[in-house]
Amino acid sequence: MRLGGGLLVVLAAGAAGAGWWLLAGLVLAAIAAGVTARVPEPGDAQVDRVVVAVARLAEVTIYAIAFGAYVFPSHREPAAAGFAVVVTGAGFAGLKIPTIVVRIAGGLLLVAGLVLVALCVAVAPVSTVGGGLQTPDFAGVLVAAVVALPFLRPRGREGAGWRVLLLGAVAVLAAFAALYQLGAVRLGLSLTSLRDLLSAADADSLQPLLTVVAVVATVVPALAAGAEVRERAGVPGLAGIAVAAVAAYFLPALPVLVVAGLVTVIELLLGVRARRYSESRE
Secondary structure (H helix, E strand, C coil), X not given: CHHHHHHHHHHHXXXXXXXXXXXXXXXXXXXXXHHCCCCCCCCCCHHHHHHHHHHHHHHHHHHHHHHHHHHCHHHHHHHHHHHHXXXXXXXXXXXXXXXXXXXHXXXXXXXXXXXXXXHHHHCCCCCCCCCCCCCCCHHHHHHHHHHHHHHHCCCCCCCHHHHHHHHHHHHHHHHHHHHHHHHHHHHCCCCCHHHHHHHHCCCHHHHHHHHHHHHHHHHHHHHHHHHXXXXXXXXXXXHHHHHHHHHHHHCCHHHHHHHHHHHHHHHXXXXXXXXXXXXXXX
16 A cells, blocks of 8 residues: 555655666665565654654555545645544554455555556556666665655565565556556656656546546555654654644755655654663563
8 A cells, every 4th residue: 555655756756866776776675675574663662653653654655645636636736734643643543454455555555556557567568758768876866765765665574574575566567557658758758757657648538537546546555654653752743743744835846755765764763772672681
């Protein structure tokens, strides 16, 4: 579910910086997610709690921006801010979606993504300018990997390796289909370039379906993130939700994605420290 919400904006942001090398960035992010799949959660120290809460709030901000852009494009900013307050606040208050519903929704999102990939590959791509493979931009590849990492990390440790493999494969397939159909330049032009993707694939009739996908792919993980913010930060997490709403209103997606990726890296390092501390006490 988190990957679906992230891909709504990650593909455009990554293509803008890395072009076709976005694929390399996604592979690098998947490798990093796989290697760290069994890293435990950070401990209960204050700094650990704050870092985890900031990581989840950064992800919430991304979901809010994606929701506003895809569902209410004419009122993106207020819709994004309202999403952060209402949806994440509901998760903070304890609202949960049953696990079976989450799994069914995740399966449907996967099917929808595969259908989109099939459409993009089956239809001849539009003419693109300057969208071919360029000299590797290592900085762009690294940024693409960083912004994708938070959405490729699996929740939970059971079967984490297989889930990372699946998530990475889906992300790479979706990116390849989008790049093939639109080219790197056009894909990176707009936050909502996936709507252009449907138009290019002669699938404008599926635009309402994309709106539904955007709602499901952002609401479900934002609720879960709100619950984790409450668990980690307690009452001060409410101030964090307010900050996320302000960020969703004023900031573009790319800087928020970079913050989310960097804080995820710090979260992983704290998890490694927690594991070493636990092993040293045994």
